[in-house]
Amino acid sequence: MRQLREKDTSKYNKIIDEVGKIILTEGISSVSMSKIAKATGISSSTIYVYFTDKDDVLKKVYLENKKNLADYLAKQIDSTITDDLQYIRSYMEAVYAFGQENFEALMIIDQFNHSPILMQLNISVVESYAGFEMLFERVDRAPAGIFKAVEPIILLTFGYTPIVMYLQAIKLEQIDPKSTTINQIIDMSIKAIT
Amino acid sequence: MRQLREKDTSKYNKIIDEVGKIILTEGISSVSMSKIAKATGISSSTIYVYFTDKDDVLKKVYLENKKNLADYLAKQIDSTITDDLQYIRSYMEAVYAFGQENFEALMIIDQFNHSPILMQLNISVVESYAGFEMLFERVDRAPAGIFKAVEPIILLTFGYTPIVMYLQAIKLEQIDPKSTTINQIIDMSIKAIT
Amino acid sequence: MRQLREKDTSKYNKIIDEVGKIILTEGISSVSMSKIAKATGISSSTIYVYFTDKDDVLKKVYLENKKNLADYLAKQIDSTITDDLQYIRSYMEAVYAFGQENFEALMIIDQFNHSPILMQLNISVVESYAGFEMLFERVDRAPAGIFKAVEPIILLTFGYTPIVMYLQAIKLEQIDPKSTTINQIIDMSIKAIT
Amino acid sequence: MRQLREKDTSKYNKIIDEVGKIILTEGISSVSMSKIAKATGISSSTIYVYFTDKDDVLKKVYLENKKNLADYLAKQIDSTITDDLQYIRSYMEAVYAFGQENFEALMIIDQFNHSPILMQLNISVVESYAGFEMLFERVDRAPAGIFKAVEPIILLTFGYTPIVMYLQAIKLEQIDPKSTTINQIIDMSIKAIT
DNA sequence: AATGAATGAGCCTTCATTCAT
DNA sequence: GATGAATGAAGGCTCATTCAT
Numbered sequence: 001m002r003q004l005r006e007k008d009t010s011k012y013n014k015i016i017d018e019v020g021k022i023i024l025t026e027g028i029s030s031v032s033m034s035k036i037a038k039a040t041g042i043s044s045s046t047i048y049v050y051f052t053d054k055d056d057v058l059k060k061v062y063l064e065n066k067k068n069l070a071d072y073l074a075k076q077i078d079s080t081i082t083d084d085l086q087y088i089r090s091y092m093e094a095v096y097a098f099g100q101e102n103f104e105a106l107m108i109i110d111q112f113n114h115s116p117i118l119m120q121l122n123i124s125v126v127e128s129y130a131g132f133e134m135l136f137e138r139v140d141r142a143p144a145g146i147f148k149a150v151e152p153i154i155l156l157t158f159g160y161t162p163i164v165m166y167l168q169a170i171k172l173e174q175i176d177p178k179s180t181t182i183n184q185i186i187d188m189s190i191k192a193i194t
Numbered sequence: 195m196r197q198l199r200e201k202d203t204s205k206y207n208k209i210i211d212e213v214g215k216i217i218l219t220e221g222i223s224s225v226s227m228s229k230i231a232k233a234t235g236i237s238s239s240t241i242y243v244y245f246t247d248k249d250d251v252l253k254k255v256y257l258e259n260k261k262n263l264a265d266y267l268a269k270q271i272d273s274t275i276t277d278d279l280q281y282i283r284s285y286m287e288a289v290y291a292f293g294q295e296n297f298e299a300l301m302i303i304d305q306f307n308h309s310p311i312l313m314q315l316n317i318s319v320v321e322s323y324a325g326f327e328m329l330f331e332r333v334d335r336a337p338a339g340i341f342k343a344v345e346p347i348i349l350l351t352f353g354y355t356p357i358v359m360y361l362q363a364i365k366l367e368q369i370d371p372k373s374t375t376i377n378q379i380i381d382m383s384i385k386a387i388t
Numbered sequence: 389m390r391q392l393r394e395k396d397t398s399k400y401n402k403i404i405d406e407v408g409k410i411i412l413t414e415g416i417s418s419v420s421m422s423k424i425a426k427a428t429g430i431s432s433s434t435i436y437v438y439f440t441d442k443d444d445v446l447k448k449v450y451l452e453n454k455k456n457l458a459d460y461l462a463k464q465i466d467s468t469i470t471d472d473l474q475y476i477r478s479y480m481e482a483v484y485a486f487g488q489e490n491f492e493a494l495m496i497i498d499q500f501n502h503s504p505i506l507m508q509l510n511i512s513v514v515e516s517y518a519g520f521e522m523l524f525e526r527v528d529r530a531p532a533g534i535f536k537a538v539e540p541i542i543l544l545t546f547g548y549t550p551i552v553m554y555l556q557a558i559k560l561e562q563i564d565p566k567s568t569t570i571n572q573i574i575d576m577s578i579k580a581i582t
Numbered sequence: 583m584r585q586l587r588e589k590d591t592s593k594y595n596k597i598i599d600e601v602g603k604i605i606l607t608e609g610i611s612s613v614s615m616s617k618i619a620k621a622t623g624i625s626s627s628t629i630y631v632y633f634t635d636k637d638d639v640l641k642k643v644y645l646e647n648k649k650n651l652a653d654y655l656a657k658q659i660d661s662t663i664t665d666d667l668q669y670i671r672s673y674m675e676a677v678y679a680f681g682q683e684n685f686e687a688l689m690i691i692d693q694f695n696h697s698p699i700l701m702q703l704n705i706s707v708v709e710s711y712a713g714f715e716m717l718f719e720r721v722d723r724a725p726a727g728i729f730k731a732v733e734p735i736i737l738l739t740f741g742y743t744p745i746v747m748y749l750q751a752i753k754l755e756q757i758d759p760k761s762t763t764i765n766q767i768i769d770m771s772i773k774a775i776t
Numbered sequence: 777a778a779t780g781a782a783t784g785a786g787c788c789t790t791c792a793t794t795c796a797t
Numbered sequence: 798g799a800t801g802a803a804t805g806a807a808g809g810c811t812c813a814t815t816c817a818t
Contacts, residue, residue, distance in 0.1 A: 011798095027310035029223025033792055043800045045794080054792065114308030116221035148382060149374050153363040157356050158382060165355070169347045180343050188342060188352060192386035205781095227809060237783045239811080248809065399802095415698035417611025421788060431804045433790080442788065502696030504609035536770060537762050541751040546770060549747070550739045557735040568731050576730060576740060580774035593777095615813060625779045627815080636813065 012050045014040050019061045020108050028058065028115055059121040062112045063130075065105045070131025072098045079134065084142045085190065091135055092163055092186045099167040110164055132156070147193055158192045206244045208234050213255045214302050222252065222309050253315040256306045257324075259299045264325030266292045273328065278336045279384065285329050286357055286380045293361040304358055326350070341387055352386045400438045402428050407449045408496050416446065416503055447509040450500045451518075453493045458519030460486045467522065472530045473578065479523050480551055480574045487555040498552055520544070535581055546580045594632045596622050601643045602690050610640065610697055641703040644694045645712075647687045652713025654680045661716065666724045667772065673717050674745055674768045681749040692746055714738070729775055740774045 018039040022031050033054055037044035051057045076094040081087045099106045112118050118128075129136070129152065136152045149155075166185045169175040212233040216225050227248055231238035245251045270288040275281045293300045306312050312322075323330070323346070330346045343349075360379045363369040406427040410419050421442055425432035439445045464482040469475045487494045500506050506516075517524070517540070524540045537543075554573045557563040600621040604613050615636055619626035633639045658676040663669045681688045694700050700710075711718070711734065718734045731737075748767045751757040 025310075027223070029221075029311070032790075034790075044792085045801080046799050048793075049798065111308065111310070114305065115223075116219075116305070117223070148378065151363070151369050151374060153359065153368050154374065154379075154382075157359045158352075158386070161355060161359070162351050165347065165351045169345070174347050175345050180345060180348065184342065185348075188386040192352070192382040226807080228807075238809085239784080240782055242810075243781060413698075415611075417609070417697075417699070420786080422786075432788085433805080434803055436789075437802060499696065499698070502693065504607075504693070505611070536766065539751070539757055539762060541747065541756045542762065542767075545744050545747045546740075546774070549743060553735065553739045553743070557733070562735050563733050568733060568736065572730065573736075576736075576774040580740070580770040614811075616811075626813085627780080628778050630814075631777065 011040070011042055011046065015042065015047060015050060015057065016061055016064050019057060020065065020104060023061070023108050023111060024104055028111055028117055031058065033057075055121055058112075058117065059123060061108065062118070062121065062123070063127060065108045066127070066130050068102065068105050069095075069098055069109065072102075073131050074134075077134075084138060084146055085194065087138055088135070088159065088193070089186060089190060092159055092189060093182075095160060095163045096167070096182050096186075099163065103167060103171065106164060106167065110168075132160075135159075149193075155193070158189050162189050205234070205236055205240070209236065209241060209244060209251065210255055210258050213251060214259065214298060217255070217302050217305060218298055222305055222311055225252065249315055252306075252311065253317060255302065256312070256315070256317070257321060259302045260321070260324050262296065262299050263289075263292055263303065266296070267325050268328075271328075278332060278340055279388065281332055282329070282353065282387070283380060283384060286353055286383060287376075289354060289357045290361070290376050290380075293357065297361060297365065300358060300361065326354075329353075343387075349387070352383050356383050399428070399430055399434070403430065403435060403438060403445065404449055404452050407445060408453065408492060411449070411496050411499060412492055416499055416505055419446065421445075443509055446500075446505065447511060449496065450506070450509065450511070451515060453496045454515070454518050456490060456493050457483075457486055457497065460490070461519050462522075465522075472526060472534055473582065475526055476523070476547065476581070477574060477578060480547055480577060481570075483548060483551045484555070484570050484574075487551065491555060491559065494552060494555065520548075523547070537581070543581070546577050550577050593622070593624055593628070597624065597629060597632065597639065598643055598646050601639060602647065602686060605643070605690050605693060606686055610693055610699055613640065615639075637703055640694075640699065641705065643690065644700070644703065644705070645709060647690045648709070648712050650684065650687050651677075651680055651691065654684070655713050656716075659716075666720060666728055667776065669720055670717070670741065670775070671768060671772060674741055674771060675764075677742060677745045678749070678764050678768075681745065685749060685753065688746060688749065692750075714742075717741075731775070737775070740771050744771050 015036060019031055019036055022035055022039060031054075033044045033047060036042075036047060036057070047057065051060065073091070073094050076097065077087075077090055081090060132152070132155075135155065139147055139150050139155060142150075162185055163182075166175065166180075166182065170177050209230060213225055213230055216229055216233060225248070227238045227241060230236075230241060230251070241251065245254065267285070267288050270291065271281075271284055275284060326346070326349075329349065333341055333344050333349060336344075356379055357376075360369070360374075360376065364371050403424060407419055407424055410423055410427060419442075421432045421435060424430075424435060424445070435445065439448065461479070461482050464485065465475075465478055469478060520540070520543075523543065527535055527538050527543060530538075550573055551570075554563070554568075554570065558565050597618060601613055601618055604617055604621060613636075615626045615629060618624075618629060618639070629639065633642065655673070655676050658679065659669075659672055663672060714734070714737075717737065721729055721732050721737060724732075744767055745764075748757070748762075748764065752759050
């Protein structure tokens with residue numbers, strides 16, 4: 001329903017976008033229907049035309065941003081790569097590339113992932129892993145001996161989280177991307193997993 | 195002022211503890227003065243005898259839990275270890291041990307670390323790094339060639355976050371600690387860093 | 389927007405009126421949003437549909453009552469009178485007449501004028517002198533020799549305040565309007581000024 | 583118990599003074615026990631040692647300031663003056679002199695006089711007229727023909743209020759005391775009354 | 777005499793949501 | 798489809814006052 005970087009005209013997209021901005025500047029818990037109304041210029045009662053309630057708004061914001069990430073990864077990653085290691089490397093590079101273009105989306109996803117609100121939002125496991133299915137499958141099918149652990153969560157721990165933390169650290173200027181490059185980070189991650 | 199696992203008698207400690215429980219079950223943003231009052235049996239106005247305002251309550255909850263972690267690490271880790279690698283390994287083991295005994299404290303800290311609330315609580319950098327200073331110094335002073343990166347944030351990314359995520363995964367039964375042991379995780383982390 | 393003595397139907401007017409009553413019986417400082425809610429039968433949150441906050445309520449109450457006075461004076465006083473003394477006399481008579489019909493409004497205005505609350509309500513000088521501009525101009529333009537002092541505040545001291553105090557004294561039965569008539573008061577005032 | 587301009591040492595006087603300051607800067611309604619505690623450095627529970635409750639504090643503040651005025655007038659005015667007009671004139675001068683030295687006291691009294699709080703404080707008529715008894719008696723006993731009206735309230739209207747308003751206008755720089763002198767004001771008042 | 781601790785009641789304001797239009 | 802109006806519930810916080818020490 002919503003394309004990345006497309007100019008949104010519909011009220012639905014306007015709401016999704018503005019809530020994202022509020023989350024980034026004030027946090028998920030600061031989101032209120034009246035704030036959304038003010039930020040979008042849409043009456044707060046009108047929001048209920050597009051969403052059933054506040055939780056639905058938050059849930060959709062989370063899922064739309066995850067979908068953006070998943071779509072990006074699907075488009076970016078060459079699934080014909082046969083070398084498993086190379087595949088994983090290109091996965092991490094894709095996450096990094098996405099984060100450079102859509103840092104906000106990554107931060108929004110991150111905030112949800114670490115918030116207990118996520119649990120109240122009734123999000124299925126399938127939805128929460130959207131965009132990573134292929135990675136998990138690939139690692140799962142790989143011949144024994146290559147990967148140390150194949151549990152999805154471990155893969156995320158060493159293959160996804162470091163990329164996100166690296167992007168954050170650069171943004172906060174805790175790290176200089178020239179002295180500590182993304183390739184170094186990816187190398188470290190690869191070494192950990194294999 | 196507050197000892198780990200000691201039975202709290204004072205109202206101050208009672209409040210700190212109950213707020214921690216609320217955070218774990220409902221999230222930081224769900225903490226309200228009236229909820230604290232109900233959970234502790236203390237009148238909400240009395241809370242203001244011990245804390246200046248709600249932010250002060252949250253800040254103290256964060257710092258007390260961090261202090262518990264810092265104290266535990268300081269006590270647990272043998273600072274006479276000369277082997278840098280061995281030192282880091284014992285650091286990670288200590289974090290894991292703490293998490294086994296005080297899983298809640300670790301989760302509370304984690305929730306704060308990923309919440310934008312943290313920024314508005316006016317917590318100094320020194321306070322936020324409490325418990326990790328020695329680790330950072332050690333790595334910083336280590337002879338060149340041993341560690342790939344010495345930035346604190348990288349150390350946390352590969353040396354602290356995986357332990358926390360591992361503990362979480364076990365709790366959520368996403369991982370079986372018998373098939374994927376803590377030692378495996380630590381090995382992976384060590385390989386990444388060195 | 390609001391007409392004198394008209395039967396109010398809108399919630400806005402209902403609030404303005406009831407707050408006026410509360411002020412008269414309990415004082416400005418006793419006005420609370422919940423008291424307004426109870427007195428009007430309007431939910432306290434609904435008050436915020438019509439007013440931005442409590443200060444806005446008080447400010448509007450003051451200005452509406454001043455407007456009533458100003459409108460009354462403008463309508464009552466014959467501005468074609470050429471004799472300056474006669475003009476002032478008719479001014480005082482008009483204030484007295486207003487006070488007889490709208491004693492409450494005069495008392496509300498008086499309470500605001502003597503309250504430090506007035507200062508924090510951000511009321512412009514123009515607004516605070518509403519209804520008296522013509523009087524001030526008239527005296528200012530009068531040929532020298534007629535009036536002793538032309539400062540607005542002096543005019544109010546001897547031309548407005550005595551009327552208000554007289555009306556109050558009658559209400560409190562400190563004075564018998566038959567033995568001490570309004571004309572006597574006006575005569576005294578006129579003698580003072582000229 | 584309390585002398586004018588004497589340096590207060592006792593807690594009672596300290597409280598009376600600080601409450602006066604709060605009233606002048608924030609208004610009577612802003613006075614709170616905790617504010618008094620903070621301003622005086624005295625615990626709020628200790629205030630109850632010297633006063634029965636908050637109303638008692640306010641009442642005493644009012645009466646102490648009125649007493650100061652009454653004492654000053656009694657001391658300043660030469661009761662041996664036989665000329666009634668001259669006596670009244672010296673009365674007004676005394677009020678003016680008091681206002682110059684104790685402007686704050688006059689303003690505190692004025693704020694109470696125009697506040698409905700005064701009615702709740704159970705202040706007897708005798709107390710409220712303290713300091714003016716002699717004036718009233720004098721005018722009452724004066725031979726017919728000299729004064730137009732002898733009601734106390736009229737005397738205050740033309741003989742006391744103008745002085746207070748004049749002092750206020752000077753303070754607010756609405757009037758230049760050199761171009762409009764106190765003698766002019768007194769002359770105007772005298773002309774009104776006689 | 778003096779006060780730290782405690783609290784129920786109340787303060788102003790914002791909340792998510794509903795509903796008639 | 799869109800919204801202005803309305804509200805009960807809850808938010809954080811301050812209040813005057815009491816009481817044990």
